[in-house]
Amino acid sequence: MMRFVDGLLHLRRGPWEMVATILIALGVFMLMQPFMLWIYSWSFAVTLAGTVMFIIVSHFPE
């Protein structure tokens, strides 16, 4: 856990890609879930944030 936080603080690719991946997966789940409309309403913002973050952080050093 400490390594993960350390990686985030030092702008390392691994942990940041993990955060972006979780955001994208969460956004897609929110888009297609059948439970609440407000969750669906926020899905695109979450997916877009994750995707843009993924593109940026994939240029971070290992």
Added chain:
Amino acid sequence: MSDETSSRTPAVARPGLARRMGSLSDRALAWVFIGPTIFLLLAINIFPLIWTIRLSLTNYRANRTNADLQWVGLRNYERILTDSDIWNSMQATAHFLIWTLVLQVLIGFALAYLINKKFKGNDLWTTIIVLPMMLSPAVVGNFWTFLYQPQIGLFNYVIAFLSGTDPSSFSMIGDVNLAPWAIVIVDTWMWTPFVMLICLAGLRSIPDSIYEAAECDRASSWRQFWTITIPMALPFLMLAILFRGIENFKMFDLVVQLTGGGPGNVTELTSINLKREAFEKWRTGFASAYAVILFVTVFGLASIYVKALNKVKQR
């Protein structure tokens, strides 16, 4: 004399373009070759994408090109993300996507595992299994519509024979509960061979020596399957899931031919809904915003998947 002529001829006949190319630096020459490709990529992929994003922020209607174009900001996105019909369409797509992937991967891998065993008629069975994949989706949609007919359809008769019910007592494409499964069955029937072929390539790439070493260590068949076969075929399985996942997210032709999105809108997948918004209701700006949302979703998923695939390949 003749030797002199032949040695001089190439220099004299050297075409002007080749002479000019010869004077270019390596970097310039690379740009000459790459330039047309980059231009085509920009013209065919990037420009329409940017144009779609621009249209998604307006109230543009393609059937009223002379009307004033108004900048509406993020209103189209807001409407889509609060529309319960589009939300239902997303759920229909999720149902279709999840079940087709699960069934195609399970059946495709099982078939590949069986076909990979050496037996008589192996090639003939492979050809027969691969046949559905070679058909046009329009043809498949058309003949499955006949197979699903309650009165004359073979599918209903088979189900009736197995379950003892009356063949005309249910309609696969007319029933709200059965129609989503009807499209899952047809897509699975059509595209399982594709998954099977990819898995077969994966299984055939595993060297026999690994299994022989496992036999020497007295590993059971079950253990060999979980510790050798599955991990080594995993990159191929993931590739198959990526291809089918993206294709099924965009599924249009087969479902239109089978159910047309009905009954009601239970099988109206996002691509069918998008087409209705764009070319039946002519809300081009709205449909562009819809397309951007779908694009970002597929792009995000593909990014995760490519990363996962690279990790699996590195192991």
